[in-house]
Amino acid sequence: MAAAGARSSFVPDAGARGWAEVAARAGKVGGARVEDAWPRTRRPLPWLFAGFLAVIFLVPIKAIHLKVQLPVSSDFDRFFVAAIVATWAIGGLIGRGETVVRLRPRGWAAGMSAFVFVAVASIAVNVDRITNLGEWDLVQKRVALLVALVAVFAVVTLSLRVAELRPFAVLIAVLAVVTALGTVYEKKSGYNVFYAGAAAVLAPVASVDPAPTEADPDLNQGRPLITGPTKHPLSVTSILGMALPFAVVLAAVAFDPRRRLLWALAACTIVAGALITQRKSGLVIPAFALLALFMLRPRLLLRLAPYGIAALALAVAIAPGAFSSFQELGRADSQASIEGRTADYPAIVPDLLSNPLLGRGYGTLDPSRVDTDRIFDNEYLGEALQVGGLGLIAFLALIVTPLFVVRSVLRSDSPLRGPPALAAAASCVAFGVAAALYDILSFPQAPYLFLFVAAMCTCAASAEVSTGRRALPVPKGRSELVKA
Amino acid sequence: MEGAQILKILWQRRLLVAVGALVALVAALLSVNRVELFPPSLQSRTNVFATASTQILVDTRRSAFADLSNETDPLETRASVFARFLTSPVAIALIARQAGLPFDAIEAQGPYELNLPPFQQEPTAEQRSTQIIGEGALYRLRFENNPELPIVSVFAQAPTRGAAIELAAAAPAALRAYVERIQRRQHTPVARQVEIRKLGHATGGVVNEGAGRQIAVLVFVVVFAAWCMLLVPAHTIAQGWRGERAGHDANGSSGGANGRGGREVLLRAGRGRQGLG
Numbered sequence: 001m002a003a004a005g006a007r008s009s010f011v012p013d014a015g016a017r018g019w020a021e022v023a024a025r026a027g028k029v030g031g032a033r034v035e036d037a038w039p040r041t042r043r044p045l046p047w048l049f050a051g052f053l054a055v056i057f058l059v060p061i062k063a064i065h066l067k068v069q070l071p072v073s074s075d076f077d078r079f080f081v082a083a084i085v086a087t088w089a090i091g092g093l094i095g096r097g098e099t100v101v102r103l104r105p106r107g108w109a110a111g112m113s114a115f116v117f118v119a120v121a122s123i124a125v126n127v128d129r130i131t132n133l134g135e136w137d138l139v140q141k142r143v144a145l146l147v148a149l150v151a152v153f154a155v156v157t158l159s160l161r162v163a164e165l166r167p168f169a170v171l172i173a174v175l176a177v178v179t180a181l182g183t184v185y186e187k188k189s190g191y192n193v194f195y196a197g198a199a200a201v202l203a204p205v206a207s208v209d210p211a212p213t214e215a216d217p218d219l220n221q222g223r224p225l226i227t228g229p230t231k232h233p234l235s236v237t238s239i240l241g242m243a244l245p246f247a248v249v250l251a252a253v254a255f256d257p258r259r260r261l262l263w264a265l266a267a268c269t270i271v272a273g274a275l276i277t278q279r280k281s282g283l284v285i286p287a288f289a290l291l292a293l294f295m296l297r298p299r300l301l302l303r304l305a306p307y308g309i310a311a312l313a314l315a316v317a318i319a320p321g322a323f324s325s326f327q328e329l330g331r332a333d334s335q336a337s338i339e340g341r342t343a344d345y346p347a348i349v350p351d352l353l354s355n356p357l358l359g360r361g362y363g364t365l366d367p368s369r370v371d372t373d374r375i376f377d378n379e380y381l382g383e384a385l386q387v388g389g390l391g392l393i394a395f396l397a398l399i400v401t402p403l404f405v406v407r408s409v410l411r412s413d414s415p416l417r418g419p420p421a422l423a424a425a426a427s428c429v430a431f432g433v434a435a436a437l438y439d440i441l442s443f444p445q446a447p448y449l450f451l452f453v454a455a456m457c458t459c460a461a462s463a464e465v466s467t468g469r470r471a472l473p474v475p476k477g478r479s480e481l482v483k484a
Numbered sequence: 485m486e487g488a489q490i491l492k493i494l495w496q497r498r499l500l501v502a503v504g505a506l507v508a509l510v511a512a513l514l515s516v517n518r519v520e521l522f523p524p525s526l527q528s529r530t531n532v533f534a535t536a537s538t539q540i541l542v543d544t545r546r547s548a549f550a551d552l553s554n555e556t557d558p559l560e561t562r563a564s565v566f567a568r569f570l571t572s573p574v575a576i577a578l579i580a581r582q583a584g585l586p587f588d589a590i591e592a593q594g595p596y597e598l599n600l601p602p603f604q605q606e607p608t609a610e611q612r613s614t615q616i617i618g619e620g621a622l623y624r625l626r627f628e629n630n631p632e633l634p635i636v637s638v639f640a641q642a643p644t645r646g647a648a649i650e651l652a653a654a655a656p657a658a659l660r661a662y663v664e665r666i667q668r669r670q671h672t673p674v675a676r677q678v679e680i681r682k683l684g685h686a687t688g689g690v691v692n693e694g695a696g697r698q699i700a701v702l703v704f705v706v707v708f709a710a711w712c713m714l715l716v717p718a719h720t721i722a723q724g725w726r727g728e729r730a731g732h733d734a735n736g737s738s739g740g741a742n743g744r745g746g747r748e749v750l751l752r753a754g755r756g757r758q759g760l761g
């Protein structure tokens with residue numbers, strides 16, 4: 001049986017010596033697709049996925065204005081998404097034909113489909129109001145972003161291979177470390193390497209907004225603005241918090257102490273990058289990501305407890321300022337932020353009562369119109385307002401579906417599935433928590449990353465059945481499907 | 485490959501796909517038209533609007549701006565007061581009469597304190613309730629005033645360009661009529677009278693001409709895609725069902741010889757669930 005052959009490398013094994021050996025072992029049990037898996041492949045699509053992840057972590061997407069115009073939106077990310085979809089479509093048309101059929105778990109697209117359907121229904125129902133208030137242009141842009149998100153989710157889910165999950169998990173962790181280092185440097189020097197780099201590289205084809213960085217503002221100007229490659233500190237905090245589980249899981253399943261130490265250091269760097277933004281969310285999101293990991297695999301995480309305690313003691317001794325998020329809680333402007341958040345709840349009631357089911361239309365919330373719209377520091381409130389109760393349920397389903405789908409492989413012994421699935425699930429939880437802390441869909445990085453890891457969840461829970469009767473290891477409970 | 489499989493399934497179910505296209509077409513039509521049952525008719529929704537704008541200068545009979553010795557501060561204060569007054573029911577009634585529109589068809593907003601931090605400008609629940617009531621109005625006015633200038637900017641919105649221009653032009657006329665009535669009643673000396681001047685004619689145009697078409701296309705695409713997405717798992721379920729029945733018939737027991745039913749039959753046939761289930 002295929003699954004039995006993929007004996008655990010999830011639990012560290014003294015006999016194993018790294019990823020190559022795991023892959024080889026998986027190959028021995030019938031996982032013939034391993035040798036064509038990213039990064040050892042010439043298939044363009046996984047390379048585009050890797051590039052897209054690099055864009056999410058390193059490029060200030062929202063600050064780039066390309067000189068080429070598309071009909072709806074000329075944002076930098078849309079060109080990348082268009083390239084991914086086009087490559088996928090061309091590959092489908094001229095492909096030689098896969099020898100593997102993927103059996104995806106039931107309902108993998110349910111959350112996304114429901115959300116898209118409710119979003120469009122909310123626009124159709126409120127079309128009079130939307131056009132009357134001149135909100136159609138904004139709605140168009142938001143729908144374009146939604147379409148891009150759907151495209152990324154669909155193409156990644158349909159194309160990602162099980163054997164590619166772990167390499168992509170490594171890539172996410174490495175990119176997050178780079179982002180965290182850049183963010184720490186931004187705080188220390190006031191120089192945003194991501195914005196400066198994008199401006200230098202893209203100068204011939206695009207203009208880049210100046211970085212919003214304010215490393216040391218005057219006391220009366222509020223908190224520092226450390227944004228990394230994003231437009232807002234909470235956005236960079238979110239992507240770092242979502243990437244943290246990947247570094248932690250890689251540390252937990254590392255084969256030798258040296259490698260484990262390196263991944264533990266990577267995890268510490270990511271946490272430092274999140275904390276240095278001096279936002280409470282910099283503490284909350286990584287904490288919930290770790291809590292999710294602990295709840296899903298407590299024993300696995302306990303293995304890293306000595307490293308965690310040592311890192312904490314070292315951080316307190318060397319750089320006590322790194323924990324400025326704690327001090328933030330007592331600041332006057334921080335208290336004002338809390339009051340602003342709580343004031344959102346009564347303010348949303350009239351809109352909720354006037355459109356309880358489908359809201360006032362997807363994409364109609366315009367934070368720049370301060371006379372009519374509030375800036376909700378909570379995506380759930382924003383969704384309730386825009387797409388109503390049904391839309392809120394669909395949005396929750398969008399976040400929960402990957403967790404539901406991946407539950408069968410969270411404890412899988414397969415080294416190809418178990419660790420990436422666990423990290424991706426915790427990453428989805430981190431996204432769900434971050435969505436409660438700010439208007440997360442207004443900043444593209446975190447939603448793109450979420451849908452990528454959601455696709456990883458689906459992929460991890462999928463069985464790959466070779467039409468040539470060759471099969472990759474599949475999770476428990478599915479192995480009988482391929483036995484025939 | 486999966487895209488090709490999905491297309492193959494949809495081609496096998498082309499009659500149902502055609503029905504889906506019809507359903508999507510109806511949904512698209514309904515998104516830009518309103519159905520009236522008595523008598524049966526299809527009325528186009530108002531998906532297009534036009535805007536127009538003009539400016540009101542608060543001045544004196546002998547223009548304060550032509551004479552450097554005149555202070556403009558009192559005029560700035562009055563401009564601020566007039567901008568607020570123009571959103572009041574009294575002013576809206578005057579504007580409605582001037583533009584030949586019903587009073588309740590007009591919604592007026594502004595001016596807003598532009599220099600306050602955003603969280604102080606954001607509407608409270610009470611303010612929002614009032615705004616929601618006025619959101620359905622087809623004729624909309626918005627007044628803006630810079631506290632350092634004796635000017636009120638008027639922005640009008642209406643279903644047609646002509647109506648928008650007429651509405652924008654009605655605001656200064658209504659204000660002038662109101663102020664002159666007070667001056668007459670109070671016998672204000674000419675030298676101390678405020679003069680309401682319109683800074684040029686109102687100009688405007690249609691803003692979102694193609695919105696209706698775009699909305700219809702969006703609704704059609706999503707409804708049709710959703711329909712097709714549902715067809716794929718429905719096809720798989722139907723096949724599984726048939727497979728199970730075939731197994732049942734062949735073996736005389738439910739679920740076939742191995743007890744795992746249609747899914748296994750599908751897998752043996754090298755097919756299986758094809759992605760969107």
